[in-house]
Amino acid sequence: MNKLFNDLFSISSHSDERVQQKQTKIFAQAGFFALVIAVTDMVVRGIVMGRPTVEWSGSLIVLVGFSLFYSVRTIFAGLYDPNVDEEGKIKQKIKLSFFESIVMAIGIAIGTQISSGFPVDSMEWFKFSLKLIIIFLVFFGYKYIALKLSWKRSNKDLMP
Amino acid sequence: MAVSKVKITRIEKGLTQLELAQLVQVTRQTIGLIELGKYNPTLKLCIDIARALDKTLDDLFWEEE
Structure with a gap:
C-alpha cells in the first residue's frame, strides 16, 4: 500500500x-x-x-x-511530531494536547458565541456545552490519533 | 582548493567523469560537483564510487584535520 x-x-x-x-x-x-x-x-x-x-x-x-x-x-510518514522519540514523551504530549484542546475548545466556543450572544436559558447552555464538547473531541481526537499513529509508523521498521 | 581524492583516483584509473558517472548511474555533473566539493553525496553513492574506483571510503573521502 x-x-x-x-x-x-x-x-x-x-x-x-x-x-x-x-x-x-x-x-x-x-x-x-x-x-x-x-x-x-x-x-x-x-x-x-x-x-x-x-x-x-x-x-x-x-x-x-x-x-x-x-x-x-x-x-x-511518522513525522507528526518528530520530537516524540520515546514512550514517555508520547504520554507527556497527549497530556499537553488534552489541555491545549480544552483551551482551544473554550476559545472557539466563546468566539462563535459572541455574535449570537451568550446563553441565557438551560437549553442554550446545553447547546453551548455540546458545542464545547464536540470541538474538544474533534481537536483532541485528531491529535491523539495523529500522535499514536505517527508514533507507530515511525517505529514500524525498528520493531523486532 | 586542493584537488579531490576522487578526481585523482579517477584520473589514475583512466576514467573520464562521464565514464565514472555511467558506472555509478548518476549524471556527469554530479561527479564534477563531488570532485569540486560542492555536493555531499549520500553514503550509498560514496560506496558506489569507492567500488567503481576499487578504493575504500577512507581512501576517497576521509580528510585529516
Whole structure:
C-alpha cells in the first residue's frame, strides 16, 4: 500500500540522487507557491473585496486539499511530531494536547458565541456545552490519533 | 582548493567523469560537483564510487584535520 502510494506520488524517478533531490525540492516549492497563490486569492477576494464565497471556493478547496494531504502524509510518514522519540514523551504530549484542546475548545466556543450572544436559558447552555464538547473531541481526537499513529509508523521498521 | 581524492583516483584509473558517472548511474555533473566539493553525496553513492574506483571510503573521502 505504502509502496503503491509512493509510486503514484513519486515526483522524480531519476537515477541520479542529486537530480532527484533537486527535482523534489523544486516540486515542493512549486506546491508551496500554488498554496500561497490560493491563500492570497482567498484573502483578497474573500476578505478585502468581500466577494461571494463561490468566487474563491476553488482556492479554499486547494487549501483544504493541501492541508489534508500534508497532514495525512506527515502522520503516515511518522513525522507528526518528530520530537516524540520515546514512550514517555508520547504520554507527556497527549497530556499537553488534552489541555491545549480544552483551551482551544473554550476559545472557539466563546468566539462563535459572541455574535449570537451568550446563553441565557438551560437549553442554550446545553447547546453551548455540546458545542464545547464536540470541538474538544474533534481537536483532541485528531491529535491523539495523529500522535499514536505517527508514533507507530515511525517505529514500524525498528520493531523486532 | 586542493584537488579531490576522487578526481585523482579517477584520473589514475583512466576514467573520464562521464565514464565514472555511467558506472555509478548518476549524471556527469554530479561527479564534477563531488570532485569540486560542492555536493555531499549520500553514503550509498560514496560506496558506489569507492567500488567503481576499487578504493575504500577512507581512501576517497576521509580528510585529516
